[in-house]
Amino acid sequence: MEQTNPARVLEGIAAGPGGAVAPVARMAAPPSLPDREPGVADxxxxxxxxxxxxxxxxxxxxxxxxxxxxxxxxxxxxxxxxxxxxxxxxxxxxxxxxxxxxxxxxxxxxxxxxxxxxxxxxxxxxxxxxxxxxxxxxxxxxxGLPMPGLPDPGHAHVLVAEDLAPADTVRLDTSRVKAIVTRLGGPTSHTVILARSLGLPAVVGCSGADELTDGTTVAVDGDAGTVEVDPAPEVAERVRARAERRRAVLAESSGPGRTRDGVPVSLLLNAGEGDPEEAAAHDSEGIGLLRTEFLFLDRADPPTVAEQTEAYTRLFRAFKDRTVTVRTLDAGSDKPLAFAATGEEDNPALGVRGFRTSRVHPDLLADQLTAIAAATRACEDTRVRVMAPMVSTAAEAGEFAALARAAGITEVGVMIEVPAAALLADRLLSHVDFVSIGTNDLAQYTMAADRTLGALPDLLDPWQPALLALIQRVGDAGRGRSVGVCGEAAADPLLALVLVGLGVTSLSTAPPALPAVRYALARHTEEECRALASVALDAPGPAREAVRRAAHPEVTDL
Known part of the structure; x- marks a missing residue:
């Protein structure tokens, strides 16, 4: 009997959920310098x-x-x-x-x-x-060479590149580009974040992507992180059917987040620079992470209280009758601002950043809290909460809470981004009203793995049991309180179920991820979420596939 060769399957990092089948279109190589350098006359x-x-x-x-x-x-x-x-x-x-x-x-x-x-x-x-x-x-x-940019083969395709620059990612025509595959990139790269914001299936850090040639048909699974080369017709049809079913099902997913037995799980947006009214048009219960850095960038001097108040007021009004959670300025030596120098540091990721910046520039935080409080008073129909990034100790949580409440802010929280804060979350919660877990940074600091280093994607996997154990610690400490997740982990429907099982009460992510998360929650009870969390915690390593097998088929078949 004639044997058929099995399809070649490339593995990478699951970066954008969903699947697609289409021929490859490769990004052109970047411009290179000629062999001979000309002389300089002037x-x-x-x-x-x-x-x-x-x-x-x-x-x-x-x-x-x-x-x-x-x-x-x-x-x-x-x-x-x-x-x-x-x-x-x-x-x-x-x-x-x-x-x-x-x-x-x-x-x-x-x-x-x-x-x-x-x-x-x-x-x-x-x-x-x-x-x-x-x-x-x-x-x-x-x-005088062609500007680097996107290919245009004239038909639907899977975009394959060494890496994908933000300037190209945001220009993708989603009616033509059906998925993204890159050889480089990690789970928190700009490519991943922007691909999710576009709702595109994506696999990054994919070994072997550089060998894919134009016109080769591939089946991309953005949930499993695989790329099947020259898939069999029945495989291609199965992926296409699944993608179509996913689109149809998720189009019907709307309203507040709830488990099957009615336990509320707030579904919120990560937001920053942009049109507030456009953000408010998304089917969400508000904003779980408002990044305020956009007000401070590209300036020689910090924004005034009046400028900040105007910007916050416009946004809060757009989210009338909903919740807006504001993160105070997350800046410092790793996000330098011209007017907020913090000195030279050998390792900025471990230095003066986030709330720690107020030790050097207390006026920046004081002015921001004053502006947020003023905007809150002007928008009484919006529930405004404020949290500080990079808080490590109960003393820091108490200090921030005192400053925020003195400014007139009633709901105060902190970000959980370092293991110290997770381990002693109960002590931090004795000072604040809520906490929100930033899984990207918490993974980096827990696993001692630079989140920008593509060589260690397995250590930054949000399914790592050590990271989930810390999240469980925070969830246990926050029972009866608001415990959110606003890192990229919240965008994964299966991981969202696990997070709820660990005690998380709100999930904040890019808008395209919300329907799938909402759909998954609605098909599992809270007790089932806890059972899935146990599967993930007890596994020797990342247990996404084990959780997939244990989850409801209606969700895993999407």
Missing amino acids: TEAEKETARSALEGVAADLEARAASLDGEAAAVLNAQALMARDPELSRQIEEAISADRAAAWAVWEACGRYQDLLLAAGGYLAERAADLADIRDRAIAALL
Whole structure:
């Protein structure tokens, strides 16, 4: 009997739920420098050419951001800031002064800057891929080459790339792009966050993705993190049917979050820069994480109390009769602001950031709390809660609570992002009204694995039993209180069931993830969620597949 060769299956990180089957369309390789570097006849003219190229990149990014909102706009505006970074310009001009041509100087300076970002770790390391995109765009402009960008094969396709820059991710045409596969990237990369915001199936950190060629048919499973090459017809049909069933079922999923036996689980949005009315149009119970950094970026001076009050008031009014949870400024040495220097640090991820910044710049927090309180008074029909990031001790929780209540804020909470806070959550909760778990940072600090390091994705898997054990500790401490999750873990419907079983009462994520989470909750009782949590906690390692097998078939078949 003739034997058929089994399909080749590539494995990566499950980054965006859902599935798709389509031919591959690869991103073009970035521009490369010619073998021969030209001489520099006029150093000052060469510097001006480099400056113009970088400014053109920044202006293009800002123009794209102007037509977007939320995460997408924030990411592109932050990238434009990088293109205008004075230190980057200084290094480029220094290289040109040493007789490097403009394109070569950009390559050299960006490479040096990337090494510094990667060495810094934390948030700064996450921006290394963004800087590579700036480099490629500037070099294309300087050499008169086609600008790096998305392929357009003229039909539906799976986009395959080495990595995907934010500027490209936000421009994806979801009517054509059916899934994303990248060779690089980790579970908290910008590609993952933006893919989820678009509702696209995605697999990142996929070994073997670089061998996929244009036109090759692949079946992408964004839930399992697999890419099947040249799938059999029956496999392809099964994936397509599942994707269509998923779309139809989730279109009917609406309303407040509830388990099958009626236990409420608030389904909220992660939000930031963007149009408040557009955010409020999503089927959610409010905002579980309002990132306020967008008010502070791209400024030489901090926003005034009046400016902040106006911005918060507009947003709170858009969410009338719903909840808005505001995170105070999450900045510091790993998210530097021109007006909030915290000094040099060898490891910014472990330094002065989040609430700790108030030790150096107390006025920033005082002004922000004053503005939030004023906006809350102007929007009495909106339930406003305020929480501080990077709180580690009960003393810090008590200090923040006292400051917030003195400003006139009635509901006060803290983020649980470090193991110390999780281990002693009961003590923190003696000072505050609620807690919200940031699973991205909590995973990083629990597993001692840099969240930007693509080589260690298994350690950053939110299904790691050690991370879930800490979440259980917080859930137990918060029984009868509000315990939220606002990290990327909340977007996984199966993991959402486990989180509820661990004592979590609210889940906050990107809008496209909410229908699937709502659907999964509605088909499991609270007791069933606890049973699934036990399966995950007792496993020797990440137990997604074990939980999938134990969950209700209506959910696992989606």
